[in-house]
Amino acid sequence: MSESPVQRTARGWELPGLANLHSHAFQRAMAGMAERQTDPADSFWTWRDTMYRMAARFDPDTLREVAAQLYVEMLEAGYTAVCEFHYLHHAPDGRPYDDPAAMSRALIDAARETGIRLTLLPVLYMTGGFDGRALAERQRRFGHDIDAYLRLLDTLRASQDDTLRIGCALHSLRAVPEAAMRDVLAALPGDARIHIHIAEQTAEVDECIAVRGARPVRWLLDHAPVDSRWTLVHATHLNDDEIAGIAASRATVAICTTTEGNLGDGLFPLRPFLDAGGRFGIGSDSHVSTSPVEELRWLEYGQRLVTRRRNIAVRESTSVGETLLAGVLSTAADATGQTMQGDRVVLDAGAPILAGATEGDVIDRWIFSGNRPVVQTVEVAGGERVCEGRHVDAEAIAVRYRAAIARLVA
Amino acid sequence: MSESPVQRTARGWELPGLANLHSHAFQRAMAGMAERQTDPADSFWTWRDTMYRMAARFDPDTLREVAAQLYVEMLEAGYTAVCEFHYLHHAPDGRPYDDPAAMSRALIDAARETGIRLTLLPVLYMTGGFDGRALAERQRRFGHDIDAYLRLLDTLRASQDDTLRIGCALHSLRAVPEAAMRDVLAALPGDARIHIHIAEQTAEVDECIAVRGARPVRWLLDHAPVDSRWTLVHATHLNDDEIAGIAASRATVAICTTTEGNLGDGLFPLRPFLDAGGRFGIGSDSHVSTSPVEELRWLEYGQRLVTRRRNIAVRESTSVGETLLAGVLSTAADATGQTMQGDRVVLDAGAPILAGATEGDVIDRWIFSGNRPVVQTVEVAGGERVCEGRHVDAEAIAVRYRAAIARLVA
Numbered sequence A, B: 001m002s003e004s005p006v007q008r009t010a011r012g013w014e015l016p017g018l019a020n021l022h023s024h025a026f027q028r029a030m031a032g033m034a035e036r037q038t039d040p041a042d043s044f045w046t047w048r049d050t051m052y053r054m055a056a057r058f059d060p061d062t063l064r065e066v067a068a069q070l071y072v073e074m075l076e077a078g079y080t081a082v083c084e085f086h087y088l089h090h091a092p093d094g095r096p097y098d099d100p101a102a103m104s105r106a107l108i109d110a111a112r113e114t115g116i117r118l119t120l121l122p123v124l125y126m127t128g129g130f131d132g133r134a135l136a137e138r139q140r141r142f143g144h145d146i147d148a149y150l151r152l153l154d155t156l157r158a159s160q161d162d163t164l165r166i167g168c169a170l171h172s173l174r175a176v177p178e179a180a181m182r183d184v185l186a187a188l189p190g191d192a193r194i195h196i197h198i199a200e201q202t203a204e205v206d207e208c209i210a211v212r213g214a215r216p217v218r219w220l221l222d223h224a225p226v227d228s229r230w231t232l233v234h235a236t237h238l239n240d241d242e243i244a245g246i247a248a249s250r251a252t253v254a255i256c257t258t259t260e261g262n263l264g265d266g267l268f269p270l271r272p273f274l275d276a277g278g279r280f281g282i283g284s285d286s287h288v289s290t291s292p293v294e295e296l297r298w299l300e301y302g303q304r305l306v307t308r309r310r311n312i313a314v315r316e317s318t319s320v321g322e323t324l325l326a327g328v329l330s331t332a333a334d335a336t337g338q339t340m341q342g343d344r345v346v347l348d349a350g351a352p353i354l355a356g357a358t359e360g361d362v363i364d365r366w367i368f369s370g371n372r373p374v375v376q377t378v379e380v381a382g383g384e385r386v387c388e389g390r391h392v393d394a395e396a397i398a399v400r401y402r403a404a405i406a407r408l409v410a
Helices: A025-030 A044-055 A060-077 A102-114 A137-142 A146-157 A178-187 A202-212 A216-223 A240-249 A257-263 A270-275 A292-307 A320-336 A362-368 A394-409 B025-030 B044-055 B060-077 B102-114 B137-142 B146-157 B178-187 B202-212 B216-223 B240-249 B257-263 B270-275 B292-307 B320-336 B362-368 B394-409
Strands: A007-009 A012-016 A018-023 A079-086 A117-124 A164-166 A168-170 A194-198 A230-234 A252-255 A279-282 A344-347 A375-380 A383-387 B007-009 B012-016 B018-023 B079-086 B117-124 B164-166 B168-170 B194-198 B230-234 B252-255 B279-282 B344-347 B375-380 B383-387
Touching (some): A025 A044, A060 A079, A102 A117, A117 A320, A216 A240, A279 A292, B018 B320, B025 B394, B044 B137, B102 B164, B146 B164, B279 B320, B292 B320, B320 B362
Parallel strands (some): A018 A079, A079 A117, A117 A164, A252 A279, B079 B117
Antiparallel strands (some): A012 A344, A344 A375, B344 B375
């Protein structure tokens, strides 16, 4: 095991910044609003109905305010980079805004105001299912043809800088026909990051087998040049062949523990994936939690609950917390396409939950002993964004957030 | 559905105080310190070895300081009562302290200083297994004969007042022989609360079947007058007959979600238990979390992950959060033996995660949208203990806690 990523300094316990590999910023506004039964067989799919109704109310102004509040919370929790899997492109009736990049720019504005690194992944969303059917009415604001999509990426790339990268997201195999996938991948710059939702739901696995003759991850590995530039989001439902295939590809899996729990997706097969040499990161996705601690803690607890064993995600001579943190740090640059240089998170050494901590147990104590915020200072690319536990502009951003929510629920 | 337990007032969103039905206070000091592999087959049982080593270092002074810090955190999270399942009775060599109640008094002092309601449950711990073997050396400080145990209860009862009740805990069926259980139960006052660890581990279920010819919950229901004064802690491994039996008895099950996740115990069968009319509460147990939000959220998420459905713990025309909160509030007085009168928790209506909340969704938002502390004010028996999110004596207690931890890990 190499040296610890955490050091005791005069400021506290210091570690690198964490990357949040999967975010739909607008969903922050509906966190906690879909926990009421709409159907006795509530599932991911009935949740999606609620989410579509909320999505229909967003415009660039509300998206910017909600994203800014969300990014404040992420920074305060220790995330210094976020990958936005962004599909709310057009007006609610499906027509592009006068500036077709208006919604993307709202996210960029929010990231710049708060100082978080943003890897913006405009989503290609073309069909309503594996059968190639057109988008439903409520999905029309998500859609592009390939030319318009590539124009959007070109336009946005002009804004790239040290803390903003533009990548590509394929919504899912059900939303992107095979030929379109090939065309878009061929048109991307060689260093572009590519993210895709995959194998989150068993229904999706079944449909993919029925229509394309293979499980989704297997199909993707066979039909796309998956490598370390790729992030597979969820990848919950895998067989051993797919586990080995992802690991061999060097792609990162973005595990979204809290959202997968909230949506009842299922448990990612962490131990076999690590045994195969698989690479992973975490994402807060629907933002029912914005805490990396909760993502990591329950990633491990889920494994324990089904195996009735303890200390599952652990390599020899390390602890569970060290193994999980090392995993997340090792994929941040590949998944975001950013250097993550100059990103530091400082934990309050005086916090009671860290009393008596040593370099050997401080990460475990942080992850496995509570919920009280202990992140004291956060720097992104050398600039201080969180000071004494609060984002430097937290109050002003919260005021605008509350006003935006009032408009959204009006 | 009756009226909501939560109301909007000038102070914020107000609800009754929550009861924490299961605590081993000393374990707070080792939260996050057992997440390192000690054995490739790490389990509850290897965790217990680590816990025993930590337990051996406690004396009344360190126990009081650790408990005080823990109770501060509980109050700040919205708990106004705690049930202490207390078995660290004697000196490490097994001899009683000069005052045989010294360790109990340390817990009472901590509760009185912080203002939390305490239901102190001195634990009867007599044997090292179902076979009746003597306690192991490291368990000797837990043990009593029946006379000494009943004297301890008598002594402590003299201290009872409006926020302190003395009950009885039977450690587990493996630690209390049948005749001893009968004798102690016969000697208790009629209103005494009785708590017992049961069916947490499958090994315990198997041994009980082998030695006593029945599964533990079935055996208990057949051999003890289990009723609403009883709290069954964990009760993780139940068959349908046992689910129906607990529900019919009106006993409360104390579900300890975060500890059961940390220890890899297994998932409580919540949906069938609710369908049978079962009654439940929550406990933070080993204190890997002191947040009722996390206990409730992951109680629900665990069910979702194994069923691949959403909104499991829900009754018609209520939400998941309302169902869970109503369940917890409805058992608090029975399980603690306290009135819970004058206990109020006020959530900050200005917190971003509660922006735009209504009476119909505020509980869901609290439980299902994050980790940022939103408890603003807490009153116990009419006295304010938490103000602007912090316990009124938080700083002084934290200073003493850090000193106690330094002694424990020295």
